[in-house]
Amino acid sequence: MMRKGSKFWALLAFAALLTLAGCGGSGGNGGNGGNAGSGNASPSASPSGGSSEAPSSGDGKAPAASVKLGIMWWGADDRHEATLKALDLYSKQHPGTTFAPDYMAWDGYWQKLPALAASKTVPDILQMDAAYIQDYVAKGVLEDLSDLDLGGIVDPAVIDNLKIDGKLYGIPLSQNAQGIAFNKPALEAAGISLPQKNWTWDDYFAFAREARQKLPKGKYGIGDASSAWDWYNWYQTGNGGKPLMGDNGKTFTLDKDLFVKYQQTFADLRKEQAVPPPDKSLSFVENDPSADPMASGVVMTRGATTGSVAALYTLMPDQVDVVGIPTGPAGGGWAQSTIFLSVSANSQHKEEAKAFLKWFITDPDAGQTLKMTRGIPINPDIFKQLEPTMEPKDLIGKKIYDMSVEKALPFYSIAQGFTEWVDTYKSTMEGVMFGQTSIEDAYDKLNKLGQQIAAKNA
CATH class of the missing domain: 3.40.190.10 (Periplasmic binding protein-like II)
Incomplete structure (x- = not known):
């Protein structure tokens, strides 16, 4: 399982102490301010595109920490709509976590990401493609995710094939x-x-x-x-x-x-x-x-x-x-697997981002929401859950895999x-x-x- 130990709780306690002392969040918009995808601008964002806020609870108790995670992806409208719904679902299941989404078409994504990488303002979570992941690993943009336990979710052979210099830098989302x-x-x-x-x-x-x-x-x-x-x-x-x-x-x-x-x-x-x-x-x-x-x-x-x-x-x-x-x-x-979710090496919320990545490929409700918008789900349980209700546009995607493998x-x-x-x-x-x-x-x-x-x- 992924590590959620003392470091995670220390971060939460530190955020609460900052709030009680009247301190605000860190500056910078992480490239998310005014994005055309959502209009969900963060009032106080970290350099990674996320923010930590601790609003007053009004009852004299220490307020719960609040985290806003920056996330960006590319795709067509159906992927955008499904992902936004999945983000809302995560926030409902995990009160205190919200998102600053940024989404666009393929060309726009790969035109924007190099500038974010150069300025170290890549959001906490980013969609990554097999065509580019090695290059961004070499540039130090992506966090090592090897500590995430994906046993029973992703075939170990798939994980081994995806490792770069023995480390995992992206969680596979689908068979493509x-x-x-x-x-x-x-x-x-x-x-x-x-x-x-x-x-x-x-x-x-x-x-x-x-x-x-x-x-x-x-x-x-x-x-x-x-x-x-x-x-x-x-x-x-x-x-x-x-x-x-x-x-x-x-x-x-x-x-x-x-x-x-x-x-x-x-x-x-x-x-x-x-x-x-x-x-x-x-x-x-x-x-x-x-x-x-x-x-x-x-x-x-x-x-x-x-x-x-x-x-x-x-x-x-x-x-x-x-x-x-x-x-x-x-x-x-x-x-094979070619599309991933990765975490920015500069993220201030790496553990929270990793928790979201695992949820993204394991939660049944998330699977129902995301469907086939990123290909055949990597998690076999999610695919079995979806198969009886798949629409023709989804089944045609499965046919590409069957015709190619x-x-x-x-x-x-x-x-x-x-x-x-x-x-x-x-x-x-x-x-x-x-x-x-x-x-x-x-x-x-x-x-x-x-x-x-x-x-x-x-």
């Missing part, structure tokens, strides 16, 4: 998997062969060309994934290559033959008008009714995970089906120091899309930068 959503009725109406379980990359590109022949102009079978580093990494590893970033970022492998073949295939598809033109591709916004590639009716497929596909299904009820990422001889895609490869996250490389990959390949950079020059630039970062890490 990467797949591809597709507009089944539209494909059937056009007479296009539907994606099948364990389809190959050759099948995927053939599907794009068949769709080009059978769909009206301005409609496409697949999107242009040439500027997405993770898609190329799935291609390279699925075809037997090493992951781009290995050994915690100490090695870097960009297979030139596979890279050129993959990028040339997309270049050919652009010429054949089998993928959207570059300006259209870069204007898509997932889960925006008018700008989502699938919901807008422009593209018949797009990437989706177990945890994210429900938002798309909500936009397109009874139209969405799913399949796994294309496979190569070595497999394809991934299926057989051929799944490990999840390869962005290694320490490689955020710059990922950004450079995107901008460089966008230059290729617009004809401003050759594929050969792109390879040379990306390989050189990757080798430099790996050498620095080593």
Whole structure:
């Protein structure tokens, strides 16, 4: 079990003494003031985004300590709504604990978090993704959570796989998997062969060309994934290559033959008008009714995970089906825990934050409230509780996992120091899309930068 001993009670006593002496909370808003997510601004916040207050009880007794925990996450509206309800539920079950929530879409989250980390104003609790967790551990942003007892809740093998240098920095929330959503009725109406379980990359590109022949102009079978580093990494590893970033970022492998073949295939598809033109591709916004590639009716497929596909299904009820990422001889895609709750290393309320994390994945009422908004619940008891009442949008998420797990490869996250490389990959390949950079020059630039970062890490 987690430690709630003398340190915790000492903190509570200290907070009460401060109040009796007429002392206020610490200053700073921890980046939460005026957030667009909740308007729940803290009148007295700690540097971590939380606050400790001790209002007078009015009966002459020592007042109970009050803690406000800063918490931030990304996601779609259904996740936001469910999480806010869960926070209210926790506050009702644990009087004296309230929250300062901050929530946004994926892009906004990862644009905001680096600034908070640099200024040491990350809130007490933050949602973390497997793609970035190693980088934030290396920067000293996250607290070690190894003392939390998750026995009987999370498989020990899962915990071992998630440890970084022998320590746990995020509590897994779900079993997740990467797949591809597709507009089944539209494909059937056009007479296009539907994606099948364990389809190959050759099948995927053939599907794009068949769709080009059978769909009206301005409609496409697949999107242009040439500027997405993770898609190329799935291609390279699925075809037997090493992951781009290995050994915690100490090695870097960009297979030139596979890279050129993959990028040339997309270049050919652009010429054949089998993928959207570059300006259209870069204007898509997932889960925006008018700008989502699938919901807008422009593209018949797009990437989706177990945890994210429900938002798309909500936009397109009874139209969405799913399949796994294309496979190569070595497999394809991934299926594992990738989304976590972490605690800020600078939090002034670490024990309270840890208690909340464990509650988040164990409380039955929390499970009923959160449902599948972060994927298949990591706690098997919670999943069994939810399964009989799951809606179609939730069951489609489970199907992604079932379609992916057989051929799944490990999840390869962005290694320490490689955020710059990922950004450079995107901008460089966008230059290729617009004809401003050759594929050969792109390879040379990306390989050189990757080798430099790996050498620095080593």
